[in-house]
Amino acid sequence: MASLAIEVNGMRFKNPFLLGSGPPGTNGKVIKRSFSLGWGGIVCKTISLDNSKVVNVAPRYGKLHARGHKDEVIGFQNIELISDRPFATWLEELADIKREYPDHMLIASVMEEYRRDAWHEIIERTQATGIDGIELNLSCPHGLPERKMGAAMGQDPQIVEEVCGWVKEVAKVPVWAKMTPNITDPAVPAMAAMRGGADGISAINTILCIVGVNLETLRPMPTVEGYTEPGGYSGQAVRPIALRQVMQIARACPKATISGMGGIETAEDAAQFLLLGSHTVQVCTGAMLQGYEMIEGLCNGLSSFMDRRGFASVRDLVGKSLPYFDTHAGLVARQAEAKREHAGRSDRDAHTWKGDIARETKTLFTE
Numbered sequence: 314m315a316s317l318a319i320e321v322n323g324m325r326f327k328n329p330f331l332l333g334s335g336p337p338g339t340n341g342k343v344i345k346r347s348f349s350l351g352w353g354g355i356v357c358k359t360i361s362l363d364n365s366k367v368v369n370v371a372p373r374y375g376k377l378h379a380r381g382h383k384d385e386v387i388g389f390q391n392i393e394l395i396s397d398r399p400f401a402t403w404l405e406e407l408a409d410i411k412r413e414y415p416d417h418m419l420i421a422s423v424m425e426e427y428r429r430d431a432w433h434e435i436i437e438r439t440q441a442t443g444i445d446g447i448e449l450n451l452s453c454p455h456g457l458p459e460r461k462m463g464a465a466m467g468q469d470p471q472i473v474e475e476v477c478g479w480v481k482e483v484a485k486v487p488v489w490a491k492m493t494p495n496i497t498d499p500a501v502p503a504m505a506a507m508r509g510g511a512d513g514i515s516a517i518n519t520i521l522c523i524v525g526v527n528l529e530t531l532r533p534m535p536t537v538e539g540y541t542e543p544g545g546y547s548g549q550a551v552r553p554i555a556l557r558q559v560m561q562i563a564r565a566c567p568k569a570t571i572s573g574m575g576g577i578e579t580a581e582d583a584a585q586f587l588l589l590g591s592h593t594v595q596v597c598t599g600a601m602l603q604g605y606e607m608i609e610g611l612c613n614g615l616s617s618f619m620d621r622r623g624f625a626s627v628r629d630l631v632g633k634s635l636p637y638f639d640t641h642a643g644l645v646a647r648q649a650e651a652k653r654e655h656a657g658r659s660d661r662d663a664h665t666w667k668g669d670i671a672r673e674t675k676t677l678f679t680e
């Protein structure tokens with residue numbers, strides 16, 4: 314039977330499934346519950362030194378439902394900030410979780426202002442709790458960029474490199490830099506993070522969005538006192554974009570370990586992230602919608618997939634599909650070559666581009 318265990322940057326995960334930073338890791342009590350149910354690790358809700366500056370609003374979530382299927386949420390918007398709980402409380406809880414669950418990987422997500430001393434302080438005090446790793450939130454798309462934090466840092470490769478450098482001056486545990494997808498080429502800041510000394514890359518954070526406009530009130534959602542701001546989009550709708558960004562980062566940064574996320578809800582979703590270069594995967598919105606218990610299905614499903622396809626360990630899957638990308642010119646050349654090879658085939662079997670498009674769209678646009 315396939316082994317789901319994987320060692321990444323010296324951290325030993327029982328399985329590659331982590332809960333992503335957000336509501337699933339909002340305090341020590343729920344983090345312990347997730348470990349008791351079998352999650353391989355968790356990235357806690359992002360913490361900062363001064364919680365008094367973090368002021369959340371309500372409502373702060375908006376859902377996009379599948380057409381005609383009110384029960385199915387395909388996209389999820391949030392305008393939630395990082396944790397508004399005191400740093401000192403977090404330090405106590407992180408230490409307590411590690412005492413009770415020494416074998417589950419606990420990663421602290423941290424965010425600070427653009428000051429070397431602030432990053433030194435948050436890393437030194439957080440790692441003193443015994444946590445296994447640190448994730449740098451350089452990617453929160455809403456609210457915090459107004460304070461030059463989060464995505465405001467992650468969108469500037471020079472700052473990414475500098476901040477990762479500051480962190481590595483004092484970090485004694487592995488450091489993953491979490492990337493923003495709200496940028497043209499995610500490989501650019503990811504390479505900067507690696508130059509700064511990061512051990513790995515987490516991707517993606519949420520994609521800036523407006524989930525919809527209420528046609529009765531004419532107000533965009535989620536509506537706070539009649540107004541809103543663009544928020545972060547997550548859930549299954551973002552998965553194809555996340556897969557593309559993970560692939561780009563994996564190809565550009567072959568030395569980086571990658572923790573991939575964005576719309577993972579099933580073992581099959583997770584396997585695709587692994588095949589495109591992720592070493593672990595994170596689930597945030599999926600767990601908010603389905604509950605922590607989904608871990609059982611994720612582990613069983615990945616195990617069956619690996620057994621069926623003959624993969625003995627998770628590492629064997631990592632990046633297996635990466636070689637199968639090419640430029641458009643490369644695809645044209647490959648197709649021309651294939652056509653030459655098949656030149657002898659009968660007309661009935663021959664592939665025509667009209668036939669391909671008809672099969673893909675179920676509509677004969679080309680007639």
Ligand SMILES: Cc1cc2nc3c(=O)[nH]c(=O)nc-3n(C[C@H](O)[C@H](O)[C@H](O)COP(=O)(O)O)c2cc1C
Nearest residue numbers: 333334335359391517518547548575576596597598
């Ligand atoms: C309500 C909510 C709150 C989040 N808060 C954080 C956060 O505090 N820090 C962070 O790095 N990412 C945060 N995220 C982003 C997720 O960790 C993840 O990167 C993103 O949602 C994509 O994964 P998913 O589709 O599995 O949710 C949050 C996401 C949601 C939905």
